[in-house]
Structure formats: structure tokens, C-alpha cells
Amino acid sequence: MTIDLERSISRSGPSAxxxxxxAAYRNDRAHVIHSWSxxxxxxxxxxxxxxxxxxxxxxxxxxxxxxxxxxxxxxxHQHPKLVAAIQAQAARLCTVAPYHANEATAEAARLIAQAAxxxxxxxxxxxxxxxxxxxxxxxxxxxxGRLKVLSAYRSYHGATAGxxxxxxxxxxxxxxxxxxxxxxxxxxxxxxxxxxxxxPAQECERALAHLADTLMVEGPHTVAAVLLESVVGGNGILVxxxxxxxGVRELCDRHGIVMIADEVMAGFGRCGxxxxxxxxxxxxxxxxxxxxxxxxxxxxxxxILSESIASTFDDRPFPGGLTYSGHPLACAAAVAxxxxxxxxxxxxxxxxxGERIVRPALEELQRRHPSVGxxxxxxxxxxxxxxRDRDSREPLVxxxxxxxxxxxxxxxxxxxxQRGLWPFVHFNRVHVAPPLTxxxxxxxxxxxxxxDALQAADRHAAG
Numbered sequence: 001m002t003i004d005l006e007r008s009i010s011r012s013g014p015s016a017x018x019x020x021x022x023a024a025y026r027n028d029r030a031h032v033i034h035s036w037s038x039x040x041x042x043x044x045x046x047x048x049x050x051x052x053x054x055x056x057x058x059x060x061x062x063x064x065x066x067x068x069x070x071x072x073x074x075x076x077h078q079h080p081k082l083v084a085a086i087q088a089q090a091a092r093l094c095t096v097a098p099y100h101a102n103e104a105t106a107e108a109a110r111l112i113a114q115a116a117x118x119x120x121x122x123x124x125x126x127x128x129x130x131x132x133x134x135x136x137x138x139x140x141x142x143x144x145g146r147l148k149v150l151s152a153y154r155s156y157h158g159a160t161a162g163x164x165x166x167x168x169x170x171x172x173x174x175x176x177x178x179x180x181x182x183x184x185x186x187x188x189x190x191x192x193x194x195x196x197x198x199x200p201a202q203e204c205e206r207a208l209a210h211l212a213d214t215l216m217v218e219g220p221h222t223v224a225a226v227l228l229e230s231v232v233g234g235n236g237i238l239v240x241x242x243x244x245x246x247g248v249r250e251l252c253d254r255h256g257i258v259m260i261a262d263e264v265m266a267g268f269g270r271c272g273x274x275x276x277x278x279x280x281x282x283x284x285x286x287x288x289x290x291x292x293x294x295x296x297x298x299x300x301x302x303x304i305l306s307e308s309i310a311s312t313f314d315d316r317p318f319p320g321g322l323t324y325s326g327h328p329l330a331c332a333a334a335v336a337x338x339x340x341x342x343x344x345x346x347x348x349x350x351x352x353x354g355e356r357i358v359r360p361a362l363e364e365l366q367r368r369h370p371s372v373g374x375x376x377x378x379x380x381x382x383x384x385x386x387x388r389d390r391d392s393r394e395p396l397v398x399x400x401x402x403x404x405x406x407x408x409x410x411x412x413x414x415x416x417x418q419r420g421l422w423p424f425v426h427f428n429r430v431h432v433a434p435p436l437t438x439x440x441x442x443x444x445x446x447x448x449x450x451x452d453a454l455q456a457a458d459r460h461a462a463g
Contacts, residue, residue: 131158
């Protein structure tokens with residue numbers, strides 16, 4: 001199955017680097033399998049370098065990175081403090097078994113717990129977001145003694161066996177049948193309401209009633225956890241209506257269910273708060289994280305546990321382990337990253353740029369382009385939903401479109417790349433998620449490129 005998000009790794013047309021492909025390109029095509037893609041049609045860019053908000057290929061052609069790669073390079077490419085921290089740690093201690101303690105891992109855990117809400121004070125480290133979700137679910141099941149886990153249809157939680165089962169989007173199809181005990185529900189999405197709501201408040205009310213009904217018919221005493229992205233990421237940057245996450249918290253409390261907030265994409269400043277869920281003052285039982293914790297410079301993820309759940313494992317073995325849990329190089333990068341967030345006011349900057357520059361610019365695009373059905377987001381995490389008709393809200397391309405059906409979005413993405421901007425496109429949406437450190441002039445320039453490239457989408461839209 002080919003997914004638009006991953007298809008964006010390919011460029012249009014042959015390389016401009018040289019008449020003959022480089023050794024790196026030849027070796028890639030001979031030996032590397034790229035994720036979520038049919039391999040024969042790929043023509044990947046060979047990235048030769050990157051700095052700040054830009055990256056470039058072997059010929060020196062540059063792109064403004066409006067996707068932060070996969071929404072993880074929050075502090076931009078080659079941040080000197082992160083690079084220096086990795087180098088210093090490598091000179092001191094490259095790796096150590098996770099049953100030992102070490103300074104970098106302990107300090108990373110302290111800083112993460114300091115940023116987390118409520119009494120979430122303990123951290124289990126993983127190598128990325130999917131493993132974080134796997135372990136959070138295992139923790140919830142052991143804590144409650146129950147099997148079932150509820151997750152939303154419009155979601156992505158990772159590609160390992162359990163995480164892909166809990167994923168709601170089409171990437172799960174190739175992995176089915178999945179993990180036993182998975183139950184899906186519809187989350188709020190006012191623009192395309194599954195509940196025929198006519199306002200955000202009504203969407204919230206009806207979505208919570210649907211979740212309560214799902215729990216009723218599944219038997220709440222059999223449900224270990226409700227897993228949801230605080231702000232849905234790859235499936236649309238869906239910001240929940242006010243009251244929704246509070247309502248989920250109340251349902252979980254009522255039935256003794258663990259609330260897991262997946263903050264892998266939305267956390268660490270992306271939504272203008274340390275964690276997206278902080279916007280609503282809700283404290284979950286577990287938080288999964290990765291990506292922005294150290295900008296992906298070295299793979300790292302984890303689960304933040306509340307004190308009450310962590311105490312479950314005071315006198316019984318914790319039910320998981322990874323050879324590279326709390327890897328010193330990854331945690332040293334996390335320590336540097338988290339300190340930069342605080343010292344440079346990155347969280348507040350993301351909130352400010354989102355409200356002062358991104359929101360008004362996207363709202364202006366919505367007014368002027370017939371292909372723009374809705375814009376939505378928080379901080380530096382925004383979606384432009386593209387449609388063929390604003391009245392009917394028909395998507396610019398069908399759900400999970402491929403081949404010729406996806407041509408309008410492919411044309412838009414190509415127009416962005418030709419103008420020097422690397423976009424994040426998925427289904428009928430373009431997501432605006434540049435590094436949180438992006439220069440204001442570059443941010444405005446990128447938005448102007450999207451404005452220009454939307455002419456390609458407008459050609460397929462009514463009016």
C-alpha cells in the first residue's frame with residue numbers, strides 16, 4: 001500500500017545532480033527498502049546535508065523543510081548544542097546496558113518528568129513512538145488486569161505489531177488480522193462530523209456519547225485503556241473541541257480505565273505547549289513520546305507514567321525491556337534539546353508564531369483559494385484541507401487515493417518542491433509543520449510558496 005505521506009519522499013523526474021547517478025543513489029536503489037512505498041517507482045532524493053530549516057541534495061538544490069522531516073526536527077537540522085552533546089557523550093560513554101544507571105539517561109528522565117503534567121513522574125525509555133505505544137498498552141493491561149484497548153479510526157500509532165493494530169488509518173490493513181482486544185471508535189472531527197453535528201460543542205457532546213456507548217457495549221470492566229492522540233497528527237491535525245479530552249478523562253475515571261495520551265507527534269512544543277494535552281488542563285495516566293524529545297538526532301521515545309501506575313511495579317517485575325532503552329547518546333541529545341526548549345523560549349515562540357503568522361496567513365488562503373475547505377491547528381501544527389467543492393466538502397482526492405486518483409495532490413506537492421519547499425502531504429491535506437526555530441522570513445516565504453502552489457489545486461476545484 002502506498003501512502004501519500006511517504007510518497008512525498010520521492011521527487012518528480014530524474015536527478016539534477018549529474019548525468020550519472022551517484023554511488024549513494026545506486027546503492028540505495030540496489031539495497032534499501034523504503035517504507036510504505038512500491039519500490040520500483042521510487043526516485044528518492046539523496047540528501048547531502050542540512051542546516052536549520054533547510055536541506056539539500058548532491059547538486060546543491062535546497063528545500064525549505066516545511067514538514068520537519070516527519071514532524072520531528074523541532075529545533076531544525078544540525079542544531080549545534082545537540083550535535084555537541086552527542087559528540088561529548090560519545091567521547092565519554094557510547095552505550096551501556098539498560099540495567100545500569102548513567103548520567104545522561106537519569107537527567108533526561110528528570111527533565112521529561114519536570115515538563116509532564118500532574119503526577120507523571122516516571123519514564124520508561126524506548127527507541128521510538130511505536131515501541132512507546134506498545135509498552136504503554138502493556139503497562140495498562142498489567143495495571144488493570146484487563147485486555148481491551150480503544151483507539152480511534154483517524155489515528156496513527158506506529159508500525160510495530162500492536163501499534164499498527166491500534167492504528168485507525170489504512171496503514172493497518174496490510175498487518176491484519178491484528179492484536180486481540182483492539183476496539184475502534186470515532187473521535188471528533190467537526191468539519192467531517194461522523195455525528196452530524198452542527199457546532200464544535202455539539203460535536204464534543206455527541207463524540208463523548210458515542211465513546212460512552214462504545215464502552216457500554218464492550219463492557220467497561222473489560223477495557224484496560226483508551227488510547228488517543230491529544231491532537232490527531234498524520235490523520236488531519238484534528239484539534240479536539242473544548243471539553244472533549246476532559247470528558248474522556250471523566251469516562252476513564254468512572255470505569256477505572258487508563259487514559260493514554262499519544263504525544264509522539266504533538267508533544268514538545270509542536271502545539272505551543274510542552275504537551276498538546278496541556279491546552280485543556282487534562283492529566284492522562286500515561287503519555288507516549290518520541291520525535292521532538294531530541295528531534296530524532298538519535299532514535300528515542302518513551303512512556304511517562306503517573307505515580308499510581310508506576311507503583312504497580314514496585315514489587316512486581318516491569319513487563320518489558322529493550323537493549324537500547326535509555327541509550328546514552330539519545331538521552332544526551334534529549335537533555336540538550338529539552339534545555340534549549342526552556343532556555344530559548346521555544347515553546348512560547350511556537351505558540352506566538354502560530355497565532356501571529358500562521359493562523360492569519362492560512363485563513364487568508366482559505367478566503368482566496370476555492371480548493372481550501374478548512375484550515376485548523378495549534379502552535380506550529382496546522383492542516384489545510386483541500387476540496388473539489390466547498391459546499392459539498394468533497395475531498396480534492398478520494399480517501400487513500402493512489403495513482404491517477406491522487407494526481408491533484410501530486411501536482412500540488414510537485415509545485416511546492418519546484419519552488420523550493422518540501423511539503424507534508426497526506427490524503428487531501430497539506431500539513432504545515434516547519435521547525436519551531438524557523439526564521440520568520442523563511443516562515444512567511446514558505447507560506448507564500450504554498451499560496452502560489454495552491455493554483456495547482458484550484459484547477460480541480462469548483463468556483
